[in-house]
Amino acid sequence: MFQTSVLASGSKGNAILVRSKDTSIIVDAGISMKRIYAALDQLKVAKESIKAVILSHEHSDHTRGAGAICRKLKIPILVTPDTYAYCSHRLGALHDRLIYFETGASFEIGDILVHPFSSSHDAIDSSNFCFEHDDKKLGLAIDLGYPTRLTIHKLSGAHTLILESNHDLKMLMEGPYEPSLKMRVKSDKGHLSNDQAVGLLSQILHPGLKNIILAHLSETNNLPHLAERLMQDYLTSIRSEIRLLVAAQDWHTPLVDV
Numbered sequence: 001m002f003q004t005s006v007l008a009s010g011s012k013g014n015a016i017l018v019r020s021k022d023t024s025i026i027v028d029a030g031i032s033m034k035r036i037y038a039a040l041d042q043l044k045v046a047k048e049s050i051k052a053v054i055l056s057h058e059h060s061d062h063t064r065g066a067g068a069i070c071r072k073l074k075i076p077i078l079v080t081p082d083t084y085a086y087c088s089h090r091l092g093a094l095h096d097r098l099i100y101f102e103t104g105a106s107f108e109i110g111d112i113l114v115h116p117f118s119s120s121h122d123a124i125d126s127s128n129f130c131f132e133h134d135d136k137k138l139g140l141a142i143d144l145g146y147p148t149r150l151t152i153h154k155l156s157g158a159h160t161l162i163l164e165s166n167h168d169l170k171m172l173m174e175g176p177y178e179p180s181l182k183m184r185v186k187s188d189k190g191h192l193s194n195d196q197a198v199g200l201l202s203q204i205l206h207p208g209l210k211n212i213i214l215a216h217l218s219e220t221n222n223l224p225h226l227a228e229r230l231m232q233d234y235l236t237s238i239r240s241e242i243r244l245l246v247a248a249q250d251w252h253t254p255l256v257d258v
């Protein structure tokens, strides 16, 4: 068994569950512990199965609930040294629960292999990830301004992909954000647009890719049906039967078999 669920995703908070039969991991905990517990209950995943929390970068929509959940479950938190330096104030006391990883260096949690790799984003040391178990590969790429060659290389061969589809470029540019924030979001160190998500996908398509979960949609600059339609139109145009899901801010996706 190798499954994932996006427990919540959007600019107000992100949390992703990755689990095998014996090991569950939470990647990013930018929503409250209470909300993570509620989602796990709904999915019938035992909290006691959570072995660690991994943080992708320091932004509060990824780290807000992480300290509390690690203290409560008495589990380690994995973070790069630079990221920790930039969000230690938000995580609170961790004592011996803190474990450092390095972007680019793989590690194992239980029977799940984790490959963090650098992403282009306005954070000190931000990562995207691949997770492997049972010859299956899950790619997780949210909070990236554009897909680098490394992004494409690392996500290649994924059987399931959780992919940022942050904004519709027209909605962003015509929307209420200040000009400087618009530039930040659309920059190479900002967030992936709906069009860029399709572009990225087109570069890593392969017959083994079964599921795509669109994530980190902006509530201000996107609409779920816009992101979904653009990707679905592309998949239909190439006669692909990849299953497409869209993650939400206030509800979890079902458990997806990687």
Ligand SMILES: [Zn+2]
Pocket (backbone or CB within 6 Å): 010, 011, 014, 059, 061, 062, 143, 216
């Ligand atoms: Zn984010």
Ligand SMILES: [Zn+2]
Pocket (backbone or CB within 6 Å): 057, 059, 121, 123, 143
């Ligand atoms: Zn971010």
